[in-house]
Amino acid sequence: MSLPIITVPKMNYRLVEVDGIYFPDIFAKDPAKRMSDIKNLQGRNDDVIIAAYPKAGTHWVWEIANMLLTKSLEYHEKPKEAMMMEMVETSQLEDLPSPRIFNTHLRFRHLPEDIISRKCKVIHVIRNPKDMAVSRYHHVAMSKDSEYSGTFHEYLSLYFEGKIAFGSWFDYTQDWDNVIEQNKDYPIHVMVYEDIKLKPTEQIMKLAEFLGVKIDEDFAKEVADRCSFTKLKDAHANHKSHFDITKANPFDYAFRKGTIGDWKNWFTVAEDEQFDALCAERNIRKAFIYDLPEDS
Numbered sequence: 307m308s309l310p311i312i313t314v315p316k317m318n319y320r321l322v323e324v325d326g327i328y329f330p331d332i333f334a335k336d337p338a339k340r341m342s343d344i345k346n347l348q349g350r351n352d353d354v355i356i357a358a359y360p361k362a363g364t365h366w367v368w369e370i371a372n373m374l375l376t377k378s379l380e381y382h383e384k385p386k387e388a389m390m391m392e393m394v395e396t397s398q399l400e401d402l403p404s405p406r407i408f409n410t411h412l413r414f415r416h417l418p419e420d421i422i423s424r425k426c427k428v429i430h431v432i433r434n435p436k437d438m439a440v441s442r443y444h445h446v447a448m449s450k451d452s453e454y455s456g457t458f459h460e461y462l463s464l465y466f467e468g469k470i471a472f473g474s475w476f477d478y479t480q481d482w483d484n485v486i487e488q489n490k491d492y493p494i495h496v497m498v499y500e501d502i503k504l505k506p507t508e509q510i511m512k513l514a515e516f517l518g519v520k521i522d523e524d525f526a527k528e529v530a531d532r533c534s535f536t537k538l539k540d541a542h543a544n545h546k547s548h549f550d551i552t553k554a555n556p557f558d559y560a561f562r563k564g565t566i567g568d569w570k571n572w573f574t575v576a577e578d579e580q581f582d583a584l585c586a587e588r589n590i591r592k593a594f595i596y597d598l599p600e601d602s
């Protein structure tokens with residue numbers, strides 16, 4: 307069966323529509339098979355999944371979770387397979403040592419059935435969607451996979467329409483919101499990028515509790531420090547192999563700026579209003595649209 311394919315203007319890769327999301331055709335020759343292989347992946351009770359829309363801070367949370375689960379402040383060279391579970395053959399995921407921490411941009415319904423039936427812990431990371439739009443634009447403009455040659459404003463139109471990898475932020479957010487609402491007995495811990503940024507120790511303590519890891523506040527402080535933007539960026543500069551896919555500085559898009567509210571430097575007033583109107587139209591809950599107070 308041939309799947310709908312979308313060619314995105316000024317973007318190197320094409321998007322294949324599989325089960326309601328747009329899958330970049332560079333990740334897999336047969337995206338439908340990849341999605342079905344993921345569904346069939348054998349789980350382990352201590353698997354952890356970090357699920358987030360692109361640019362929510364997935365890799366940051368991965369480092370924090372890894373330090374907590376291993377109770378170590380060492381930087382772990384992230385296995386390529388842990389980058390995004392949908393980016394690699396599932397056979398590579400099977401061999402990873404425990405505890406496996408998988409990153410994904412997929413929806414809850416796409417996750418491995420065995421992992422879900424074991425009630426493995428899921429961390430759902432959210433971030434101000436306007437900042438994610440800016441961050442994603444830089445990613446696609448810098449990555450040699452996408453080599454996006456449009457302007458920020460052209461990209462933002464695609465973002466509003468959802469014609470981008472993994473689909474619309476509005477759909478993604480509503481989908482996860484419904485899942486959390488309807489599966490109250492499933493262990494899903496929501497982390498807000500801005501909260502981690504502003505109160506890292508508190509957020510790390512809460513994550514440790516969710517993961518069932520006993521730590522004291524001093525350890526949480528040390529994890530926060532080791533995972534600060536500057537230190538993580540430096541650490542990853544030494545682990546080049548995972549981020550060597552860009553044509554410019556290979557680390558610029560993975561650890562670009564790490565700030566709250568950069569969208570104000572990029573959105574026009576009209577775009578800001580359009581985005582807010584779409585949020586209202588789609589009944590997106592305020593909790594998903596973090597913003598800085600006016601006077602900050």
Ligand SMILES: Nc1ncnc2c1ncn2[C@@H]1O[C@H](COP(=O)(O)OS(=O)(=O)O)[C@@H](OP(=O)(O)O)[C@H]1O
Binds near residue numbers: 361444534536562
């Ligand atoms: N330690 C720390 N502190 C604050 N911010 C951080 C940190 N680490 C990563 N980042 C920022 O997170 C953005 C990348 O998000 P993801 O890891 O989810 O990207 S991806 O979807 O996996 O490509 C990207 O955001 P922008 O800087 O706004 O582009 C990264 O810089």
